[in-house]
Amino acid sequence: MSQDEPQANAATAATPTGYEVVQTYLKTLDNSPGVYRMLDAKGRVLYVGKARNLKKRVSNYAKPTGHSARIARMISQTASMMFLTTRTETEALLLEQNLIKQLKPHFNVLLRDDKSFPNILVTGHDYPQIKKHRGARREKGAYYGPFASADAVNRTLNQLQKVFLLRNCSDAMFETRTRPCLQYQIKRCSGPCVGKIDAEGYATLVRDAEDFLSGRTTKMQENLAGEMQAASEAMEFEKAAILRDRIRALTQVQQAQGVNPRGVAEADVIALHMEGGQACVQVFFIRAHQNWGNRDFYPRTGAGAGPGEVLQAFVGQFYDQKEPPRLILLSDPLDEQDLMSQALGEKLGRKVEISVPLRGEKSELVANAQRNARESLGRKMAETATQARLLEGLAQAFDLVGPPQRIEVYDNSHIQGAHAVGAMIVAGPEGFMKSQYRKFNIKGDDLTPGDDFGMMKEVLTRRFKRLLKEDPDREGEHWPELLLIDGGAGQVSAVHQIMEELGVTDIPMIGVAKGVDRDQGKEEFYRRKKRPFALKRNDPVLYFIQRLRDEAHRFAIGTHRAKRAKAQGATPLDDVSGVGAARKRALLAHFGSAKAVSRAGLEDLKAVDGISETLAETIYGFFHDKG
Numbered sequence: 001m002s003q004d005e006p007q008a009n010a011a012t013a014a015t016p017t018g019y020e021v022v023q024t025y026l027k028t029l030d031n032s033p034g035v036y037r038m039l040d041a042k043g044r045v046l047y048v049g050k051a052r053n054l055k056k057r058v059s060n061y062a063k064p065t066g067h068s069a070r071i072a073r074m075i076s077q078t079a080s081m082m083f084l085t086t087r088t089e090t091e092a093l094l095l096e097q098n099l100i101k102q103l104k105p106h107f108n109v110l111l112r113d114d115k116s117f118p119n120i121l122v123t124g125h126d127y128p129q130i131k132k133h134r135g136a137r138r139e140k141g142a143y144y145g146p147f148a149s150a151d152a153v154n155r156t157l158n159q160l161q162k163v164f165l166l167r168n169c170s171d172a173m174f175e176t177r178t179r180p181c182l183q184y185q186i187k188r189c190s191g192p193c194v195g196k197i198d199a200e201g202y203a204t205l206v207r208d209a210e211d212f213l214s215g216r217t218t219k220m221q222e223n224l225a226g227e228m229q230a231a232s233e234a235m236e237f238e239k240a241a242i243l244r245d246r247i248r249a250l251t252q253v254q255q256a257q258g259v260n261p262r263g264v265a266e267a268d269v270i271a272l273h274m275e276g277g278q279a280c281v282q283v284f285f286i287r288a289h290q291n292w293g294n295r296d297f298y299p300r301t302g303a304g305a306g307p308g309e310v311l312q313a314f315v316g317q318f319y320d321q322k323e324p325p326r327l328i329l330l331s332d333p334l335d336e337q338d339l340m341s342q343a344l345g346e347k348l349g350r351k352v353e354i355s356v357p358l359r360g361e362k363s364e365l366v367a368n369a370q371r372n373a374r375e376s377l378g379r380k381m382a383e384t385a386t387q388a389r390l391l392e393g394l395a396q397a398f399d400l401v402g403p404p405q406r407i408e409v410y411d412n413s414h415i416q417g418a419h420a421v422g423a424m425i426v427a428g429p430e431g432f433m434k435s436q437y438r439k440f441n442i443k444g445d446d447l448t449p450g451d452d453f454g455m456m457k458e459v460l461t462r463r464f465k466r467l468l469k470e471d472p473d474r475e476g477e478h479w480p481e482l483l484l485i486d487g488g489a490g491q492v493s494a495v496h497q498i499m500e501e502l503g504v505t506d507i508p509m510i511g512v513a514k515g516v517d518r519d520q521g522k523e524e525f526y527r528r529k530k531r532p533f534a535l536k537r538n539d540p541v542l543y544f545i546q547r548l549r550d551e552a553h554r555f556a557i558g559t560h561r562a563k564r565a566k567a568q569g570a571t572p573l574d575d576v577s578g579v580g581a582a583r584k585r586a587l588l589a590h591f592g593s594a595k596a597v598s599r600a601g602l603e604d605l606k607a608v609d610g611i612s613e614t615l616a617e618t619i620y621g622f623f624h625d626k627g
Contacts, residue, residue, distance in 0.1 A: 119145030148293025215288025
């Protein structure tokens, strides 16, 4: 892959833009495939595109007429271009999607809030654990998924534990148990940790669970029914009752999954609905003939893209970090469907079929997904309209220049200064912008425990120093138009002083205090150099502010609890060089506690599985060579 030098001059008021600028690049281009970027006078990327033939594609932009309104607007803003040549058009397509996700150009279709999906993991232990897993597949074991949400995984795991009685405890807990835990008592685990089931019996349960997750359920239920009948005839009524409960729980799992297609073993069903310049893409996950949930997405449509372009961009960006299934069913054909299929297949190392079904069960699946997309977009548009009215009401209530497009709400959480964290949530015209939330581990060593002013100063200083560094001209979308602070006049004054020190004094801020008796509904609002006031108890703007404050508090508390839980699980072994998670588990399982490890002799440490002689000496020296 080679790169041509960007031919962009420094942005000035006189910088030429438009199709004539594009024409100047035609002389330097050949017929290679590649990716091009269109930039405005300030060097911001307007659009990223790919071409089978760069010269031919760019020549289309060099014409003064014949463009859609969207493309004409983009060309009129173009002041320079950059090019990357590739060996193949497939390579160009993959590179294009990577650059779009990285640069987020205004005129491209963008997939927003593209998070990883959870899986169910059956670990590679001798007595495997069944658990939720999110992120890269680093742990050994069998993975089943993806599921649409953590809730979908949790519901399935809850039922699977009733059916198959597999353990969900950690390996360290499993190794150190001496008596059955509560999960065994409530019939959610077969108790392998204390020998309530032998290795062969537990392996059968694991095999049954994997058969279920692989879609082989009919034979399993027949076998269970046969075992129940045999147990009943042998007068083993307790065993028969257990098998009956397993059959019942298994049926509940299948009913909870809803539509389970017979003719589609593995597919992602992707349907698009567009209305009023907005789009909703609904994705259903079909695995092992089972419906594993659905997720809706609201991509930015690039200021007027058509269905084919929207779905093309969505599919390319959606599978950028995800493994595609063997079959992808679509509601609309992609602009370059065969090329996308080839690109995903090359990336995966096997064939990926992309299809727009017109009849049969597959068509019904797509129609169901498209109906969900239409209904979801309708709800989203209604919520957006309500949100717009609330933002307008907020602007009127607090004398703002206009409805704020980005509101940042800050809160702190700690227990007597311990495990202190700061939290920032963000809201805008489309509601809470959860991908923009940020958490701050309070680092100030010189802070007095419980010093909320000091914590807020650290959080805001870090937040706005970074903003000033990354976007000093405020050209991006990350500068807030309103700050909400939990507190009264003192907090507002302190925050103003902090912002003054940073040279940022033009962002309105509002302090939200609980008011008389700290009663919700009697909140008082503080602004600098203005008298505090309250809103009527039934004012929708008051409810809106309460929701913002409560969301910030929820996020701060959750972040604090996660930090505290992590600290409680920490041991001195975390600081020993060469001791990772697996060796830490082995040491704790062998000795029972970190304190016992610290007191262990050198020969005892060498006796632990996975601990070499050199590492044993390192561990022994860590605890005994401190003078």
